[in-house]
Amino acid sequence: MSGVGQLTPNSLHRGSWRRLTCHNMTxxxxxxxxxxxxxxxxxxxxxxxAISCHHRRRVxxxxxxxxxPMSAPVRVRFAPSPTGxxxxxxxxxALFNWLWARHSGGELVLRIEDTDLxxxxxxxxxxxxxxxxxxxxxxxxxxxxxxxxRDNHRAAALDLLxxxxxxxxxxxxxxxxxxxxxxxxxxxxxxxxxxxRAIPPARANERRDKGEPHTIRxxxxxxxxxxxxxxxxxxxxxxxxxxxxxxxxSDGAPVYNLAVTVDDRDMQxxxxxxxxxxxxxxPKQILLYQAxxxxxxxxxxxPLILGPDKRKLSKRHGxxxxxAYQEQGYLPQAFTNFLALLGWSPGDDREVMSQAELIEAFxxxxxxxxxxxxxxxKLEWLNGQHLSMMSGLAVADLVRPRFITAGIATExxxxxxxxxxxxxxxxxxxxxxxxxxxxxxxxPFFGGAIEYQPDAxxxxxxxxxxxxxxLGVAASYVDGExxxxxxxxxEARLRALCEERSVSAGKLMQALRVALTGTRxxxxxxxxxxxxxxxxxxxxxxxxxxxxxxxIEAA
RNA sequence: GACCCCAUCGUCUAGUCUGGUCUAGGACUCCACCCUUUCAAGGUGGCAACACGGGUUCGAAUCCCGUUGGGGUCGCCA
Numbered sequence: 001m002s003g004v005g006q007l008t009p010n011s012l013h014r015g016s017w018r019r020l021t022c023h024n025m026t027x028x029x030x031x032x033x034x035x036x037x038x039x040x041x042x043x044x045x046x047x048x049x050a051i052s053c054h055h056r057r058r059v060x061x062x063x064x065x066x067x068x069p070m071s072a073p074v075r076v077r078f079a080p081s082p083t084g085x086x087x088x089x090x091x092x093x094a095l096f097n098w099l100w101a102r103h104s105g106g107e108l109v110l111r112i113e114d115t116d117l118x119x120x121x122x123x124x125x126x127x128x129x130x131x132x133x134x135x136x137x138x139x140x141x142x143x144x145x146x147x148x149x150r151d152n153h154r155a156a157a158l159d160l161l162x163x164x165x166x167x168x169x170x171x172x173x174x175x176x177x178x179x180x181x182x183x184x185x186x187x188x189x190x191x192x193x194x195x196x197r198a199i200p201p202a203r204a205n206e207r208r209d210k211g212e213p214h215t216i217r218x219x220x221x222x223x224x225x226x227x228x229x230x231x232x233x234x235x236x237x238x239x240x241x242x243x244x245x246x247x248x249x250s251d252g253a254p255v256y257n258l259a260v261t262v263d264d265r266d267m268q269x270x271x272x273x274x275x276x277x278x279x280x281x282x283p284k285q286i287l288l289y290q291a292x293x294x295x296x297x298x299x300x301x302x303p304l305i306l307g308p309d310k311r312k313l314s315k316r317h318g319x320x321x322x323x324a325y326q327e328q329g330y331l332p333q334a335f336t337n338f339l340a341l342l343g344w345s346p347g348d349d350r351e352v353m354s355q356a357e358l359i360e361a362f363x364x365x366x367x368x369x370x371x372x373x374x375x376x377x378k379l380e381w382l383n384g385q386h387l388s389m390m391s392g393l394a395v396a397d398l399v400r401p402r403f404i405t406a407g408i409a410t411e412x413x414x415x416x417x418x419x420x421x422x423x424x425x426x427x428x429x430x431x432x433x434x435x436x437x438x439x440x441x442x443x444p445f446f447g448g449a450i451e452y453q454p455d456a457x458x459x460x461x462x463x464x465x466x467x468x469x470x471l472g473v474a475a476s477y478v479d480g481e482x483x484x485x486x487x488x489x490x491e492a493r494l495r496a497l498c499e500e501r502s503v504s505a506g507k508l509m510q511a512l513r514v515a516l517t518g519t520r521x522x523x524x525x526x527x528x529x530x531x532x533x534x535x536x537x538x539x540x541x542x543x544x545x546x547x548x549x550x551x552i553e554a555a
Numbered sequence: 556g557a558c559c560c561c562a563u564c565g566u567c568u569a570g571u572c573u574g575g576u577c578u579a580g581g582a583c584u585c586c587a588c589c590c591u592u593u594c595a596a597g598g599u600g601g602c603a604a605c606a607c608g609g610g611u612u613c614g615a616a617u618c619c620c621g622u623u624g625g626g627g628u629c630g631c632c633a
Contacts, residue, residue, distance in 0.1 A: 081632090083633075113633060118632090119633085120633095173631070177630095180629095188557065189557035190557090190629065191557095191629085232559095241558050241559090243629090250631060255631070255633090256633050260633090275627095276560065276627065277628070278627095279560065279627075280628040281628085281633095301560085304626075308566085310626075311625095312627080343567090345567085345569070347569075349569080351567090351568095351582055351583090368568080371560090371625090373567075375566050375583070378567065378582080378583045378584085381583055384595095384596090388596075430595060430597095491592090504592095506592050521595075523593095523594090523595090524591095524592075525592060526592090
């Protein structure tokens with residue numbers, strides 16, 4: 001659990017993260033003791049973690065009120081392998097684990113499964129942690145690196161060997177490949193023949209002592225292996241379809257199923273929440289738990305996320321990492337809300353939910369067994385909903401860097417006009433679905449030239465002479481207007497002037513909108529003028545008049 | 556191919572365990588209307604589904620069997 005911690009050299013265990021919370025800022029100090037390098041990384045996190053801590057306390061209080069049955073405290077883990085970025089499927093698995101931990105007042109352990117050293121990179125580990133942090137997912141322990149518990153894995157394999165639950169297998173890669181090929185040509189599923197099963201232990205030891213290359217295989221007993229899955233219900237596998245599987249490679253490295261089982265046992269994981277694609281690994285792992293005389297955890301297999309073509313969501317669908325959604329300007333609370341609704345529902349009609357509400361409502365039982373298609377449109381809608389619930393100032397804080405990198409304004413300029421900027425954001429956010437939309441819509445409110453959008457020109461400046469006439473009236477109105485903050489008065493005065501000059505007030509406002517913003521989309525025209533200020537409005541009208549004049553000349 | 560999982564509007568889903576209250580509810584998208592200086596937002600309404608076939612039952616979206624369809628897994632990857 002996070003909290004103010006003492007940071008001493010002794011508290012920096014290899015591969016551990018320490019968290020110090022002060023004010024609203026969380027600083028994590030990590031010793032990334034990985035096979036690649038050992039270094040200290042100090043990372044500042046946003047305030048999202050502080051928010052989630054708040055949630056946790058909230059939930060815990062309600063738990064103490066006696067709503068939850070007395071049972072072993074929940075301990076879950078998220079165990080990504082750093083061979084790629086954090087994709088949406090992994091993100092949702094992490095989210096479900098987190099929601100379950102926070103809902104039940106349990107703990108979330110983060111474990112990096114880096115046993116495939118060839119494909120694991122430190123960059124990916126960092127990317128995954130960043131993604132989790134952005135989503136507001138915090139963890140109570142870790143990250144642990146699986147490669148560091150290699151000794152435990154090996155010891156477990158030796159235990160199995162000693163108990164005769166496993167045996168040495170001297171089959172070569174080539175032999176196995178031939179077996180597999182033969183099985184395929186016979187149109188059968190491949191299971192290891194068990195060729196080395198019957199080698200007497202004494203003989204096997206002899207060969208091992210001689211240094212003959214061998215793997216350690218688990219001796220799958222006959223019978224059936226079953227469990228009650230928290231999402232799928234009773235699930236059963238016939239052990240004949242499993243086949244003796246390798247537990248320790250010939251180079252002494254543990255294989256996934258062994259490593260996971262030993263780690264989950266050692267970390268006392270009570271609930272394993274992971275993707276559906278692990279269902280077929282589950283019987284193997286249960287067999288290992290049993291052979292290791294460990295308590296079998298509860299399993300919850302979450303259905304996969306599919307692309308629009310109903311295939312497993314992949315890069316081909318343009319579904320990049322979580323970071324892509326972050327860059328596109330989605331809000332973490334909207335993103336997690338959306339992900340939570342993919343395969344889970346609160347059971348009532350609620351859809352727009354805060355993280356606190358998600359935590360409160362979450363349960364494993366309400367996860368559906370059916371895989372879900374990732375629908376970006378719904379994500380966009382949800383993002384708009386969350387955006388509209390935020391205050392202008394809060395939105396301003398989030399988009400400020402985007403204005404700066406887009407070169408629209410400098411940090412200093414924005415700081416000087418902080419209140420104005422917050423009000424501007426409040427104005428444009430109902431029209432925006434992402435933070436990028438916000439930038440586009442707010443751009444005309446800053447000085448400098450604007451481009452006239454062809455569709456706006458076609459619709460509201462179709463008759464150039466008429467447009468020029470309308471803008472002429474607008475110019476004389478603006479000229480005499482002194483109260484730019486009096487929205488109602490402005491409208492009354494403009495309408496009166498239109499009446500007097502017998503021009504359509506509606507047409508004028510539309511033509512004016514194009515002159516001011518270059519688009520046909522903007523907040524109310526008086527709000528727009530108020531936010532721009534008189535000098536910019538005058539400047540824009542003059543520019544438009546000039547443009548229209550040139551157009552008329554040319555025609 | 557074998558094994559496993561899944562099957563309600565185009566999509567996300569409620570309803571399935573504990574059959575009747577379901578002429579199947581909500582949401583996204585789309586369409587229409589209202590509001591309106593534009594675009595959104597908001598409001599109102601509309602289009603749209605129980606995969607198929609058997610059974611059980613007075614009664615099935617719900618229980619059982621089969622078919623079909625989709626997905627996942629079948630590595631000294633994780």
